[in-house]
Amino acid sequence: MSGVGMLIMAIIYRFLPMQIVGTWLLFQTTLGTIDTFRSGFLTTAFIKFYAGSTPERTAEITGSAWIIGFCITGILVIVNIPLMFFMHDIHDEGYLLFIKYSGICFICMLPTFIAGCVLLSEQRFDRTLYVRIVNQGGFLLMIIVLAIMHKISLMGVVYSYILSYFIASVYVIIMGWARISTIKKRSKNAILELFHFGKYSVGTTFSANLFGTSDTIIINMMLGKAALAIYNLGQSLMQVVEILLRSFAATAMPTLSAAFNQHSPIGVIHIMKKYIGMLTVVLIPIAICGWAFADLPIYIIGGGKYLGTQAANVFRLFLAFSLLYPADRFFGLTLDVINRPIINFYKVLIMLAINISMDFLGIYIFGNIYGAALSTAIWVIAGVAIGYFSLNKYHKFSFWDSYTLGFSESKLLLTSTLQKFKSK
Numbered sequence: 001m002s003g004v005g006m007l008i009m010a011i012i013y014r015f016l017p018m019q020i021v022g023t024w025l026l027f028q029t030t031l032g033t034i035d036t037f038r039s040g041f042l043t044t045a046f047i048k049f050y051a052g053s054t055p056e057r058t059a060e061i062t063g064s065a066w067i068i069g070f071c072i073t074g075i076l077v078i079v080n081i082p083l084m085f086f087m088h089d090i091h092d093e094g095y096l097l098f099i100k101y102s103g104i105c106f107i108c109m110l111p112t113f114i115a116g117c118v119l120l121s122e123q124r125f126d127r128t129l130y131v132r133i134v135n136q137g138g139f140l141l142m143i144i145v146l147a148i149m150h151k152i153s154l155m156g157v158v159y160s161y162i163l164s165y166f167i168a169s170v171y172v173i174i175m176g177w178a179r180i181s182t183i184k185k186r187s188k189n190a191i192l193e194l195f196h197f198g199k200y201s202v203g204t205t206f207s208a209n210l211f212g213t214s215d216t217i218i219i220n221m222m223l224g225k226a227a228l229a230i231y232n233l234g235q236s237l238m239q240v241v242e243i244l245l246r247s248f249a250a251t252a253m254p255t256l257s258a259a260f261n262q263h264s265p266i267g268v269i270h271i272m273k274k275y276i277g278m279l280t281v282v283l284i285p286i287a288i289c290g291w292a293f294a295d296l297p298i299y300i301i302g303g304g305k306y307l308g309t310q311a312a313n314v315f316r317l318f319l320a321f322s323l324l325y326p327a328d329r330f331f332g333l334t335l336d337v338i339n340r341p342i343i344n345f346y347k348v349l350i351m352l353a354i355n356i357s358m359d360f361l362g363i364y365i366f367g368n369i370y371g372a373a374l375s376t377a378i379w380v381i382a383g384v385a386i387g388y389f390s391l392n393k394y395h396k397f398s399f400w401d402s403y404t405l406g407f408s409e410s411k412l413l414l415t416s417t418l419q420k421f422k423s424k
Helices: 002-015 018-050 055-089 093-121 125-148 154-175 180-185 188-222 225-236 239-261 265-292 295-302 311-337 341-366 370-394 401-423
Strands: none
Touching (some): 002 018, 002 225, 002 295, 018 055, 018 093, 018 154, 018 188, 018 225, 018 239, 055 093, 055 180, 093 125, 093 154, 093 239, 125 154, 188 341, 225 295, 225 370, 239 265, 239 311, 265 311, 265 370, 311 341, 341 370
């Protein structure tokens, strides 16, 4: 699915001018940031209370999540309505698109989101893949048709995006994966449990999402939409790394929660260190190859008009910083699991403040997108440091042990795989 996402991006970059690409990115980024209020409020809380529970409990949690999801969606739609009366005062087309179409987007995305929470909690990654194929695959198919017909445009991409989510939501409802029938099994206690945990996790998730959003807004404001398109191309190639992080996090969350629920601090920290170390080992060769051949994916995705721009070097910079991403991601995930979401929230706020201030300072000093890219290193290091010292108060561990354990586990896994291959 990462490949599908890259193909979608390649079509958009190749068939639309830089300025229009920048407008689409601003719309999509703004939509994703605002939708974080819903996903941030529910995702971690849902998995925490759902995973490993009885069928009666899971139905209660799912039904209660639907109620909260309806409420948040309704609030987002209602808050957006007054903005329509001030559209004549807004001159940026990306924000105008958001005001016009965000309401229908939030509604169409809700069933797919709830189904995603259920499937991740049950570790049904096969069904999760099917949903993403319907969603992303549908979007890809529609924009390919538009490109073949020479009808591709900004509005065509927006309508295809909305329709792809509508089709995916209908699909999960028909398949029963959204569990919409559990609404009648909701309970006040479950709603309150999700709410009280979510009120902290939403701040963390929303603030974390603002890293990319703040980059988008600041670059759009200081350098323009063409610079935004170039920066985003270099940054978007990091989807390969992000997919690995999300995949490992999705499998680790239930395991970490189970260890914590069994009152095993040693088990929690061991699982966390194993995932950090193994994921870093996987990222090292990716970073080396990406650094050496950065111009190739830039050409494949963006085409010749992006060669010779700063996109390849932005990609190289993010690859270098990505070796610290596993530690930052899993420190944050573990803080949520051990019921320290407030620490995670404060950590992300500090990181966000660093990112925004360094973006302004970096762009002012360098006068280009390198200033925004370099700020990433500072906030990632700050996040890793805060997470490490916070988790040491829960259970003492060595930071470097994560990498030695990850190397050992990777070696064992490789040896085991080779033995199975030879035995066949």
